[in-house]
Amino acid sequence: MRMLKLYEKHYDALKHHLFPGDGLESIAFVLCGNTFSGNRKVFTSHKVKCIPHEKCNLRAEDRIDWDVSLIQDLIEEAEVKGLSLFKIHSHPGGYNDFSEVDNISDNSFFPTLNAEIDQGIEHGSIVMTPDGMLVGRIVIGSTDYQRIDVFQVVGNVIHIQSDNGVCVDLREEYLRNSQAFGRGTQSLLQKMKVAVIGCSGTGSPTIEQLYRLGVGELVIVDFDTIERKNLNRILHSKVELIGTNKAYAIKEALDSTGLPTKITIHTVDITESELVISDLSTCDLVFGCTDSVLSRDLLTAISSFYLIPYIDMGVKLSADGQGGIKSIYGVINYISPGDSLLERGQYTQEDLRAEGLFKDDPDEYKGQLDKGYISNVNVESPAVISVNVNISSFAVLDMLERIHPYRDDGPERVKRVFVSLSDLDITINSKFDSDKYLMDNRGRGNVYPLLYMPNLSRCEEAT
Known part of the structure; x- marks a missing residue:
């Protein structure tokens, strides 16, 4: 299963940019981290770059063209850090799949991208419709595509969108x-x-x-x-x-x-x-x-x-x-x-130091505890x-x-x-x-x- 997670503020910025209200396609790019375990491969949004509308070569109702030089900085960062690069563009008319024009564009762009980033890293292409729904595919090699099964938007609310949208059977x-x-x-x-x-x-x-x-x-x-x-x-x-x-x-x-x-x-x-x-x-x-x-x-x-x-x-x-x-x-x-329990005062740097010493060097921990230099981390409370x-x-x-x-x-x-x-x-x-x-x-x-x-x-x- 392949999943793309978008941080809530990244998603909001993308949606705002991709639908400026003129009915023409827009484009942005997302640098993503990645991880995998078992049958799950997960891509996570790290940085968003919205391509200014006026810098595009062409913007129409059913197609968009841009110069690759506009994202050279992202390509270099992806290569240095081992990140995935996702192209995301809008379908203002609401068509919720890749068009033949999209196929031609991806078949041209991704081989060029893979030639510059030769690390076997998977990249992706996404379409967003005006209702904020997403459809996407991962590029395997140069032109072998596999659908993204699940999209998540993560923030105060967790939005989960499955590609097929089908509910599993409800058990009694x-x-x-x-x-x-x-x-x-x-x-x-x-x-x-x-x-x-x-x-x-x-x-x-x-x-x-x-x-x-x-x-x-x-x-x-x-x-x-x-x-x-x-x-x-x-x-x-x-x-x-x-x-x-x-x-x-x-x-x-x-x-x-x-x-x-x-x-x-x-x-x-x-x-x-x-x-x-x-x-x-x-x-x-x-x-x-x-x-x-x-x-x-x-x-x-x-x-x-x-x-x-x-x-x-x-x-x-x-x-x-x-x-x-x-x-x-x-x-x-x-x-x-981006949130932190440390920043919220749930524990302190001294608490982290004390527990780390307790685990790594019990004798030194006991010595500092006896001298009053460190707090006791081994105290049981009522339960x-x-x-x-x-x-x-x-x-x-x-x-x-x-x-x-x-x-x-x-x-x-x-x-x-x-x-x-x-x-x-x-x-x-x-x-x-x-x-x-x-x-x-x-x-x-x-x-x-x-x-x-x-x-x-x-x-x-x-x-």
């Missing part, structure tokens, strides 16, 4: 879901690949909900094993499974249910496995259900490099030590490409299943809002939800600063070293 198990969100949304869920990082307090109920909502493919990541202390909150855990990997135990339980969701598990630390990151890179959405600040920081980078929405959640229950409760609250952050399930439900409902908006105010104004269960109060935040580094690498796709992080190393894993 999902009838009640479709009665609430519609057959189209149910069909989208059954085509989505969603990852959950962490299978404990908030992770296991998140996995359970996604499975029963009918998500097509789940990727579950957790290196830890079930302990007796986990039995109060991890769904499907039981005494005889103590010592069993959490992800493995949940997969076994859900597979026995008989629903069609494909479940892939990774039983290693996400910060130590290129294979896991490769699998996550082709996901449609990622849930972070982990306390590890290193993992959360890595997921933020993955979100930007691969244009993957990331929903992070956390729970805090403060007890007074005498059987009373000071506060109970949860936080759900929606991270779109209650009722609280975890509540916050998990908020997070999953936020995902549904992004693919099928149902809230009165829409998804644009909801970047973070703070849920105080002790005060029965919900606070919504809508404006946060983005991270410049992440913005610059938005849609960059695969790079070397992976995510520009030299410390990421290969790790043998059992799945």
Whole structure:
């Protein structure tokens, strides 16, 4: 399956440029990163260049001509960085396929492009119609074309468009879901690949909900094993499974249910496995259900490099030590490409340094901890299943809002939800600063070293 992901602002800029209102074709180009895993090949928009209308050689209702010199800078950047180049032009009349004129144009342009960029990199051609719908093809070699199966526009809302537009068969198990969100949304869920990082307090109920909502493919990541202390909150855990990997135990339980969701598990630390990151890179959405600040920081980078929405959640229950409760609250952050949990104050650089030292040099960590130079990262907090399930439900409902908006105010104004269960109060935040580094690498796709992080190393894993 071939997929093109467009960052929301890139898509908006393209649509604005391609349809100036004069009824004539317009053209733009998009530099794209790329990644692949399993049967998925994903291209991600990194940079857009709109060709000024007045610089085109010809603009007509059914054709457009331009000088290749106008995109020489993009060609050079694509060659240096290993990026794909997508040509995208408009069909003002609404014809939603490639015309014979388009075929002639592509058969002339792409052999020339491949002669300049001799790296075996795939490029593409896209048509946009006035309603914003897309049809596209990948160029294999010089003139061998393969259709793009899925288009996504990623931002505050996740728009998913399949090339065939056909809804999958609705199973009886999902009838009640479709009665609430519609057959189209149910069909989208059954085509989505969603990852959950962490299978404990908030992770296991998140996995359970996604499975029963009918998500097509789940990727579950957790290196830890079930302990007796986990039995109060991890769904499907039981005494005889103590010592069993959490992800493995949940997969076994859900597979026995008989629903069609494909479940892939990774039983290693996400910060130590290129294979896991490769699998996550082709996901449609990622849930972070982990306390590890290193993992959360890595997921933020993955979100930007691969244009993957990331929903992070956390729970805090403060007890007074005498059987009373000071506060109970949860936080759900929606991270779109370029957003940062660090910028939102969810953790600090000192937290990252402390956890990194704890993992890499435990003796040095203990020495600095004893001297008060570093914070304690190995502190357990109270955990209650009722609280975890509540916050998990908020997070999953936020995902549904992004693919099928149902809230009165829409998804644009909801970047973070703070849920105080002790005060029965919900606070919504809508404006946060983005991270410049992440913005610059938005849609960059695969790079070397992976995510520009030299410390990421290969790790043998059992799945």
